[in-house]
Amino acid sequence: MPVWDPALLRSALAGPVRPGGIGIRPGVGAREAAVLVLLGPTPGVEDVDVTLVERASTLRHHAGQIAFPGGARDPGDVTLEDTALREAEEEIGLDPADVEMLGRLPSVHVEVSSFDVTAVVARWSGQHPLTPRDPAEVAAVHRVPLSVLTAAEHRVTATHPRGYTGPAFVVDDLFVWGLTAHLLDAVLDLAGWQLPWDTAVRHAVPRRFLNDSRRDRGPRPA
Known part of the structure; x- marks a missing residue:
């Protein structure tokens, strides 16, 4: 696992070369949403983890799937960073004052929900418990060490019954696929953490992880 250097990741996110590995449809000018890719030190060990949420099985879209905290932009959100922080506070109790923004990935279009989604990348202290605020929206919070996610034995290509294929991460009984896996894969590339x-x-x-609208076929390829 490379040394955690937020400055290098911030520089990569600010650079003119964007990650081509996202591999899904760019934003099309649809209604905006934002998700928070939250990175921080894993308590008790020399590692970095990413915070993922397990969506409630009763939701209309992406039910039961592993995702980043996030949601639709509200009229009161000045920036998409505001959206990501507000949603994370509402969903898992994250204190916005404990978060330092590092940058964004380019927006991508999610056909099943008709949103343009922007991933906001940030760091935090990692010292406070994060728990679901509303069980009807978030079933569980998972902080997964990047040394685990990047290990070859936890990487596969996901296949969907409707024909979609894309990167995926398998950790214990969690299966991270779709948009979340594409965005996570892109961040690993930018940070220099990707392993073969x-x-x-x-x-x-x-x-x-397929309890969803019947229209959901995974992210549409670019």
Whole structure:
């Protein structure tokens, strides 16, 4: 695991070369949403973790899936950073005062929900508990060490019954796929944390993570 250097990631996010590896449709000018890619030190060990949420199984879109905290931009949100922070505070109790913004990824379009989604990348102290604020929206919070996510044995190519394929992460009983996996993959590239893995290893998205609208086929390719 490379040394955690937020300055290097901030510089990469600010640079003119954007990650081509996102591999899904760019934003189309649709209604905006933002998600928070929250990175911080893992308590008790020399590692960095990312905060993921397990969406409630009763939601209309992306039910039961592993995602980043986030949601639609409200009229009162001055920036998409405001959106990401507000949603994270509402969903998992994150204190905005404990967050330092590092930059953004380019927006991508999510066809099933008709949103343009921007991933906001940030760091925090990692010292405070994060728990679901509303069980009807978030079922659980998972802080997953990047040394685990980047290990080759936890990387697969996800396959969807409707034909979608894309990067995925398998950690214990969690299966991270779709938009979240694409965005996480891009951040790993930018930070220089990506490790080689065998893209030929394919894994069908487990039924547990397919409880969604029948229109959902995974992110649309670029």
